[in-house]
Amino acid sequence: MPEGPSIIILKELLIDLNLTGKQVVAASGTTTVDLDRIQGQKVSDFKSWGKNFFICFEDFTIQIHLMLFGTYLINERKKQLPRLTIEFEAAEINFYSCVVKIIEEDLSELYDWSADVMSDDWNAETALSKLQALPNALVCDVLLDQKIFSGVGNIIKNEVLYQIRVHPLSVVGALPLKKLKEVVQEARIYSFDFLRWKKDLMLKKKWLAYRKKICLRCDLPILKDNFGKNKRSAYYCVNCQILYTLKDD
DNA sequence: TCTCATGTTTAGGT
DNA sequence: GACCTAAACATGAG
Numbered sequence: 001m002p003e004g005p006s007i008i009i010l011k012e013l014l015i016d017l018n019l020t021g022k023q024v025v026a027a028s029g030t031t032t033v034d035l036d037r038i039q040g041q042k043v044s045d046f047k048s049w050g051k052n053f054f055i056c057f058e059d060f061t062i063q064i065h066l067m068l069f070g071t072y073l074i075n076e077r078k079k080q081l082p083r084l085t086i087e088f089e090a091a092e093i094n095f096y097s098c099v100v101k102i103i104e105e106d107l108s109e110l111y112d113w114s115a116d117v118m119s120d121d122w123n124a125e126t127a128l129s130k131l132q133a134l135p136n137a138l139v140c141d142v143l144l145d146q147k148i149f150s151g152v153g154n155i156i157k158n159e160v161l162y163q164i165r166v167h168p169l170s171v172v173g174a175l176p177l178k179k180l181k182e183v184v185q186e187a188r189i190y191s192f193d194f195l196r197w198k199k200d201l202m203l204k205k206k207w208l209a210y211r212k213k214i215c216l217r218c219d220l221p222i223l224k225d226n227f228g229k230n231k232r233s234a235y236y237c238v239n240c241q242i243l244y245t246l247k248d249d
Numbered sequence: 250t251c252t253c254a255t256g257t258t259t260a261g262g263t
Numbered sequence: 264g265a266c267c268t269a270a271a272c273a274t275g276a277g
Contacts, residue, residue, distance in 0.1 A: 003255055051256075068256045069274045080274090097273050099257085146257090153255050210255090229267085233254075 002066035004118045004151020005195035007048045013074060014046050014093065022088045029084035031100040038062065038086065048118070049111040050150030054103075055086070061103040070098035116150040117191045127184045135173025136246075139166055139183060141228040149187050155210045156194060158235045160186045162209035167243035168227050168234040174244035209235040 014020075020043055027038040037060065045056040055062040064084070066072070073094045077085075082094040103110065114123035130148045143149055143157040152160075161168050164182040172180070197203040212222045215237035227234040 006255080065257075066255095067272070068254065069272085070256090071274085099272085144256090155255050230256085231268095232256095 002051055002070055003153035003156055003191075003194065004048075004050050004116070005191055005198060007051055007053050007066075007151070008118050008195055009198065010053055010072060011046050011048050017074070017091050019043060019088055019091060020045060022090070024086055025089055026087040027085065028087075029082045029095070029100075031084050033062075033100050033102050035084075037102070047107065049107070049113065049116050050118075050146055051153065052111070054107060056107070059104075061107060063099075063101040063103050064095055065099040066095075067097070067099060071096045072098075111150075112147075115147060117188045118151050118195070122188060124181075124184045124188070127187075128181060131172055131180055131183065135171070137172045138168070138228050139170045139172060139175070140168035140232070140234055141230075142172055143183070143187060144228070144230065144232065151191060152187055154232050155207070156187065156190055157232075158210040159194075159208060160190050161234075161236065161241060163190060165241050167238070167241040168236050170242070170244040171246050174246045176244075179244070209237070211235065215240055 023040060023042050024038050027035040029035065038057070041057045043055055044058055045054075047054040047056060051065060053064045053066075055064070062084075073096075075091055077094055078096060080096060082096055083098050084095040084100050086093050113119045113121040114126050116122060127148055131142055134142060139161065140157060143152055143160060144154065158168075160183065164179065164186050166175070166179060166183065175183070193206070194203060197206045208216060209222060212235060214220070215222050218237065218239045220237060220239045222235050222237055225234050226232065
């Protein structure tokens with residue numbers, strides 16, 4: 001569930017429920033963070049940075065990361081005990097299977113919003129510079145690097161590379177500048193497509209590479225391999241996606 | 250029933 | 264220290 005655009009949906013849901021500025025009536029859950037601190041506090045803001053979600057209070061922030069299996073429910077509960085429940089007078093939010101932390105620092109000290117592909121502060125030039133500083137890295141790895149493309153996950157990675165016809169094992173330093181710029185541009189464009197399609201409940205139908213068997217462009221099989229530092233699933237077409245490698249000698 | 254997977258950190262080895 | 268791997272966390276879909 002939780003790549004960057006999914007966290008935007010969560011943030012928008014809570015903002016639309018008019019919970020900004022509202023007081024927390026009760027906080028509970030299996031988390032080990034000090035929930036007494038939240039009680040009675042007013043939410044100053046809901047924010048996100050990539051896949052991280054933040055509930056901001058005057059003196060501290062609750063950070064929630066849904067990891068691989070995390071979910072949330074608004075005004076509903078599962079049988080399973082929530083990791084964190086925050087109750088307001090008019091609504092409650094339940095988070096399950098997530099990592100909860102309390103942050104004392106100013107968020108801007110910890111997170112650079114120019115790296116968040118969903119942010120108004122996203123900066124494509126900065127991302128390009130970061131890529132150029134990693135000539136030996138694989139494109140399949142850099143797209144998942146949260147310091148460069150915060151919010152991009154494995155689905156977006158695969159779809160971006162399919163869109164721009166770049167093989168996941170291509171080396172950053174071997175990509176022509178034009179292609180490198182396409183990596184940066186498409187990471188943001190596809191993330192917003194992802195957001196729109198997920199809201200319209202048609203995200204899965206829009207996938208062209210991820211979990212696909214056949215390439216719609218050429219009718220040849222989409223291959224699946226575990227590539228890169230984290231051995232994440234790569235779906236790609238060897239016919240349509242060009243492998244850029246550095247000449248070695 | 251079994252396998253797989255939209256993620257990240259940390260510990261330990263080489 | 265750089266680099267790599269496994270483990271840990273925990274759950275639903277197919």
